[in-house]
Amino acid sequence: MSWLHLFILLPLLFAVIIPILYKKIAKIHTGWFVLVVPLSIFVYLLMFLPMIAGGETAMYALPWIPAFNIDISFYVDGLGLVFGLIISGIGTLVVLYSIYYLDKAREALHNFYVYLMIFMTAMLGVVFSDNLIVLYLFWELTSISSFLLIAYWYARRQSRYGAQKAMLITIFGGFSLLAAIIMLGIMGDTFSIRELISQGGQLVQHPLFIPAMILLLIGAFTKSAQFPFHIWLPDAMEAPTPISAYLHSATMVKAGIYLVARFTPLFGGTMEWFWIVTGVGLLTLFWGALLAVKQRDLKALLAFSTISQLGLIMSLLGMGSAALYYGEGELADLHSMAVLAAVFHLLNHATFKGSLFMVVGIVDHETGTRDIRKLGGLMSIMPISFTLALIGSLSMAGLPPFNGFLSKELFFTGTLNAASLDIFRMETYGFLIPVIAWVASVFTFIYSLILVFKTFFGNYQPERLEKEAHEAPWGMLLPPAILALFVVVIFFVPNVLGEYVLEPMMASILPTLAGQFDFHIEAWHGFEPELFMTIALVALGIILYLTLKKWIGLYNHMPRVLTITNAYNSGLKGMESISRKITNAHMTGFSRDYLRYIFLIFVLVVGASLFLLDGFSFDTGNVAHINMFEIILSLVLVGATAMVVFTRSRLAAVICVGVLGYIVALFFVVLRAPDLALTQLAIETVTVALFLVCFYHLPRLRQKEEGDGFNVINMLIAGAVGTLVTLVALSANGHRLFPAISEYYLDAYELAGAANMVNAILADFRALDTLLEIFVLCIAGLGVFALVKVRLARREKNENQ
Amino acid sequence: MEILMSVLAGILFTAGTYLVLAKSLIRIVLGTAIIGHGALLLLLTMGGIKTGAPPLLGLESASYTDPLPQALILTAIVINFGTLGFFLVLSYRSYQELGTDDMEELRGTEDE
Numbered sequence: 075m076s077w078l079h080l081f082i083l084l085p086l087l088f089a090v091i092i093p094i095l096y097k098k099i100a101k102i103h104t105g106w107f108v109l110v111v112p113l114s115i116f117v118y119l120l121m122f123l124p125m126i127a128g129g130e131t132a133m134y135a136l137p138w139i140p141a142f143n144i145d146i147s148f149y150v151d152g153l154g155l156v157f158g159l160i161i162s163g164i165g166t167l168v169v170l171y172s173i174y175y176l177d178k179a180r181e182a183l184h185n186f187y188v189y190l191m192i193f194m195t196a197m198l199g200v201v202f203s204d205n206l207i208v209l210y211l212f213w214e215l216t217s218i219s220s221f222l223l224i225a226y227w228y229a230r231r232q233s234r235y236g237a238q239k240a241m242l243i244t245i246f247g248g249f250s251l252l253a254a255i256i257m258l259g260i261m262g263d264t265f266s267i268r269e270l271i272s273q274g275g276q277l278v279q280h281p282l283f284i285p286a287m288i289l290l291l292i293g294a295f296t297k298s299a300q301f302p303f304h305i306w307l308p309d310a311m312e313a314p315t316p317i318s319a320y321l322h323s324a325t326m327v328k329a330g331i332y333l334v335a336r337f338t339p340l341f342g343g344t345m346e347w348f349w350i351v352t353g354v355g356l357l358t359l360f361w362g363a364l365l366a367v368k369q370r371d372l373k374a375l376l377a378f379s380t381i382s383q384l385g386l387i388m389s390l391l392g393m394g395s396a397a398l399y400y401g402e403g404e405l406a407d408l409h410s411m412a413v414l415a416a417v418f419h420l421l422n423h424a425t426f427k428g429s430l431f432m433v434v435g436i437v438d439h440e441t442g443t444r445d446i447r448k449l450g451g452l453m454s455i456m457p458i459s460f461t462l463a464l465i466g467s468l469s470m471a472g473l474p475p476f477n478g479f480l481s482k483e484l485f486f487t488g489t490l491n492a493a494s495l496d497i498f499r500m501e502t503y504g505f506l507i508p509v510i511a512w513v514a515s516v517f518t519f520i521y522s523l524i525l526v527f528k529t530f531f532g533n534y535q536p537e538r539l540e541k542e543a544h545e546a547p548w549g550m551l552l553p554p555a556i557l558a559l560f561v562v563v564i565f566f567v568p569n570v571l572g573e574y575v576l577e578p579m580m581a582s583i584l585p586t587l588a589g590q591f592d593f594h595i596e597a598w599h600g601f602e603p604e605l606f607m608t609i610a611l612v613a614l615g616i617i618l619y620l621t622l623k624k625w626i627g628l629y630n631h632m633p634r635v636l637t638i639t640n641a642y643n644s645g646l647k648g649m650e651s652i653s654r655k656i657t658n659a660h661m662t663g664f665s666r667d668y669l670r671y672i673f674l675i676f677v678l679v680v681g682a683s684l685f686l687l688d689g690f691s692f693d694t695g696n697v698a699h700i701n702m703f704e705i706i707l708s709l710v711l712v713g714a715t716a717m718v719v720f721t722r723s724r725l726a727a728v729i730c731v732g733v734l735g736y737i738v739a740l741f742f743v744v745l746r747a748p749d750l751a752l753t754q755l756a757i758e759t760v761t762v763a764l765f766l767v768c769f770y771h772l773p774r775l776r777q778k779e780e781g782d783g784f785n786v787i788n789m790l791i792a793g794a795v796g797t798l799v800t801l802v803a804l805s806a807n808g809h810r811l812f813p814a815i816s817e818y819y820l821d822a823y824e825l826a827g828a829a830n831m832v833n834a835i836l837a838d839f840r841a842l843d844t845l846l847e848i849f850v851l852c853i854a855g856l857g858v859f860a861l862v863k864v865r866l867a868r869r870e871k872n873e874n875q
Numbered sequence: 876m877e878i879l880m881s882v883l884a885g886i887l888f889t890a891g892t893y894l895v896l897a898k899s900l901i902r903i904v905l906g907t908a909i910i911g912h913g914a915l916l917l918l919l920t921m922g923g924i925k926t927g928a929p930p931l932l933g934l935e936s937a938s939y940t941d942p943l944p945q946a947l948i949l950t951a952i953v954i955n956f957g958t959l960g961f962f963l964v965l966s967y968r969s970y971q972e973l974g975t976d977d978m979e980e981l982r983g984t985e986d987e
Contacts, residue, residue: 850953
């Protein structure tokens with residue numbers, strides 16, 4: 075147990091006392107107590123920075139289940155630490171923001187902060203875990219806490235729908251990840267990520283390499299809302315805005331990015347990884363940007379924007395993995411630029427998107443709506459919010475002087491580098507990458523303008539707003555202001571981050587190049603193609619924004635049936651109706667049908683295994699002789715049996731069953747079993763008497779006694795069962811492997827002092843059977859007594875009358 | 876003799892299965908009784924039918940029939956009787972309470 079363990083588990087431990095604080099100290103907003111937790115984690119994690127910058131890493135292990143190689147081992151390197159700082163840093167700001175956002179009197183604050191603290195531990199656990207099983211544990215904990223947070227206002231139908239959708243999709247991905255983890259465990263015989271990476275070269279040859287890669291990527295893509303699993307994110311916007319800002323822009327959705335980055339050293343450098351990660355990333359980038367333009371709800375717009383930007387980071391990680399193909403040298407350095415762009419944009423996105431969500435939350439909080447058709451003209455009423463929104467949006471659009479510009483330029487550099495690749499069949503399709511990226515950036519520019527201009531410019535429409543708009547309190551403005559400050563500061567001094575943040579992150583993603591990164595991020599890098607791309611996109615973006623009214627209608631032509639959400643909904647409905655149909659088709663409630671299934675499966679399984687294992691054998695050598703008496707008995711038996719089946723009269727059937735029983739008793743006589751014959755005769759008599767008593771007391775509901783009519787299917791099933799029993803009996807007869815143990819009982823007189831061997835067995839050698847058989851009879855007798863005597867239902871009815 | 880007994884057991888199983896698949900509760904009870912008889916014959920046959928004296932030591936015979944299957948069958952007969960008796964009374968009571976012996980009408984409620 076190290077300090078790191080303690081700090082990662084601190085939110086979870088603190089969650090225990092949150093309800094107590096909420097109840098006992100009701101005067102102070104619970105959030106103020108909670109604020110201490112992420113802040114202290116942030117400060118603690120900052121202390122690791124110098125060590126990480128020096129190229130060192132640290133490992134803290136705590137045995138959990140040593141027998142299965144499962145330890146709670148936390149590993150601190152550049153990637154994990156920066157994620158940890160983002161989680162705790164933005165966590166602090168979000169808690170501060172939520173203190174002003176959530177009303178003390180009206181909201182169930184204890185629930186909110188408990189879920190949030192669970193989430194924080196889970197997320198820190200994901201990014202620091204070195205053991206894959208522990209990582210999976212925390213991974214699912216993020217899904218569960220996110221589910222709880224989305225449905226925080228559980229009385230709303232949309233919240234519950236969004237939470238269920240997010241749950242189903244991310245848990246689906248989680249199971250896929252678990253499968254990948256198990257495969258990795260089989261491949262490398264360890265669950266430690268570091269040990270797996272250290273044997274990377276040999277694992278490429280393993281047949282499970284590609285399946286594990288694909289399953290892991292499905293897990294990462296579902297969590298990070300990549301196409302086509304992005305559909306849960308817009309519906310998760312039903313969560314309170316601090317949650318949307320924290321989970322659905324800065325932290326949880328980056329868990330998939332983290333996973334891809336973490337496993338790049340293992341899987342990177344292969345063609346499959348390059349194409350899947352880059353391709354899905356670009357598709358998500360393009361699709362998210364395209365759909366964001368169409369949104370009318372500010373949070374939905376930001377959700378699609380997040381999807382798009384996550385796609386951007388994902389595609390950069392894919393492109394950067396080409397550096398591992400080269401290992402070292404000039405080409406490796408060239409392609410490592412994409413990884414630099416990815417980690418840089420990851421940071422930038424966390425700053426400006428968190429800030430934008432909080433500003434949108436402020437607008438929602440102060441005006442009562444998030445619909446851009448109702449908003450407008452808020453610039454002079456909410457000047458600070460407007461400034462923050464402008465900074466965030468322009469950074470998102472990729473304009474100077476904001477950090478988004480720098481990472482967008484690096485993104486273009488990365489795509490141009492990738493287009494020049496001559497491996498992985500890139501020579502054929504490579505040119506597409508910059509084209510798609512550029513078109514997506516145009517749309518990004520448009521929706522960034524929509525976000526800020528439609529909200530803050532234009533006419534103020536107080537009659538359409540639910541509240542009179544006014545500026546937010548400072549506590550709500552402070553967190554987005556801090557983030558916006560980062561947006562601007564990073565633009566002017568990007569290289570401060572270099573040594574302490576970006577380089578260690580790149581060293582984790584591309585370990586073969588660690589220590590030799592040589593980069594210098596500059597806002598001005600001369601008249602390079604990237605700059606012309608930016609100028610062209612700004613020009614086209616402005617033109618398209620000004621003519622927005624003319625072409626926005628095109629979106630309405632997109633058929634609703636073809637959307638992925640529609641496919642999800644109808645898929646869910648379809649599965650329900652199909653399973654209902656299947657259940658209704660075979661669960662008829664009619665015992666005959668169930669018995670038919672049972673008999674059929676019995677015949678098929680036993681018959682097929684006998685047939686397949688060649689178990690039939692008919693040995694006629696060792697059979698006893700048949701005498702006349704036995705033949706006559708057999709004929710009578712067959713006749714009586716036929717009578718039972720075919721007679722229409724129940725009485726005749728009962729009597730025939732009696733005859734059957736007596737014949738069996740006679741068989742016992744013939745086959746020299748006197749005790750059996752005695753018992754059988756006595757019992758058959760009693761049974762027939764019982765049957766007759768039952769008949770005597772039958773209510774005369776249906777005077778007409780009718781048979782069932784001949785049923786062919788039943789007859790076939792019955793015939794099959796009977797034939798199979800005969801075949802099994804005959805085959806068993808032919809398979810006598812060793813002699814019986816009955817010789818032992820011949821000594822019954824010496825052993826037990828009994829001349830009757832059967833009785834000696836029953837009462838001496840195997841007396842336990844007899845004891846329990848007596849119990850059976852007792853219980854049956856008591857049961858009969860209870861059935862006849864106890865009549866609760868009728869008595870209640872009488873009392874009611 | 877074993878072959879004959881095996882065929883007889885098969886016939887009893889056929890008849891019992893057919894009755895168990897019937898609609899009327901009383902026929903199902905009869906079917907279980909018949910399957911029970913079939914099982915008894917099967918047990919006896921499987922023990923091997925040797926012509927020898929009954930398993931009573933006082934007879935001073937050279938060979939005896941196998942006593943173990945007989946002991947097993949005796950146990951089986953008694954248990955068979957216990958369950959059959961309970962089953963009969965149960966079906967008799969369900970006639971009384973529910974007024975029908977048609978399994979198709981005894982399907983339980985819709986919401987089960």
